[in-house]
């Protein structure tokens with residue numbers, strides 16, 4: 267569906283669900299794809315993501331009551347009225363068929379804890395075209411979008427970096443997923459045709475123009491559903507923390523990514539569990555790769571950029587153990603495909619997508635041939651998305 271039809275449908279639905287659409291304003295949050303720097307954000311390292319065309323739209327307006335009313339066109343098809351909760355009643359995570367509301371109400375909870383006061387109720391209707399469970403940050407998109415809506419409609423004046431931090435806090439403390447800052451930062455601070463190089467320890471960031479010349483970004487969904495809330499994501503973080511605390515007994519560092527590869531090697535004897543050491547090795551080497559890759563992109567060395575992407579996948583597979591056989595199959599098929607510069611799993615892992623840099627003239631063949639071979643080898647159908655790189659979340663014109 268194109269943007270105009272999406273927005274028309276949303277206005278019609280808004281009227282049906284909330285009874286009026288007179289003042290509703292349109293907002294959009296992109297999803298994100300991470301080019302390189304995976305599982306480094308929670309270890310104080312660098313990430314290199316960009317915001318993508320696919321995302322979540324929202325229509326929002328103040329209401330005359332004191333409650334937050336929410337409706338999702340993606341999840342609430344069985345309901346004819348919005349989910350409603352008074353701001354003063356938000357306390358704990360909800361379960362049940364409308365559990366998606368934990369993301370927006372989690373954000374409201376965090377903002378109130380930081381002293382922001384909602385003086386009127388708010389109605390929000392959401393519609394997303396991000397594939398569900400694909401690992402393209404639908405959760406972060408929903409959180410950041412809602413934070414920005416609350417800020418605009420209630421006059422909170424929250425800037426993009428703070429919006430990312432509050433959204434991450436909602437995900438960590440309300441939803442219970444101990445994610446790093448990458449996803450929320452990318453969808454909040456993304457810039458059209460640029461990737462964001464973010465130091466997750468200091469939150470210093472810079473933009474790097476994505477000059478891919480005759481190449482395109484292709485996202486391939488393995489269609490192995492990915493859900494980080496129920497995955498071993500929190501366990502991987504714990505394993506890194508265990509490695510960090512072992513190393514801290516012999517070397518003064520505040521996070522794993524403070525170490526160079528040589529230093530990790532030098533202090534490796536202090537890490538008691540070999541599994542924890544492999545996790546640390548991934549984080550430190552991936553941090554080095556992320557920096558080298560952003561330098562390679564700036565220097566126009568796409569071949570180097572691609573090799574680093576491939577190496578990232580290998581480390582996520584062998585050291586961090588967050589790939590699944592389907593993602594490994596997609597990556598291997600892409601590595602052997604003429605016209606592909608680099609390919610790797612992207613996001614948290616345990617299912618979800620790969621990101622590949624493919625020569626423009628070979629994109630169709632990539633989709634046809636890799637799609638067929640993937641189905642033959644795994645029995646699953648892959649989905650392919652050609653995406654543009656876009657700006658971060660905010661109000662948009664209808």
Ligand code: GLA
Pocket residue numbers: 300303304305306307308445446447448449494613614615
């Ligand atoms: C998920 C998390 C991010 C990040 C990635 C892996 O997307 O939400 O914080 O850790 O996994 O790089």
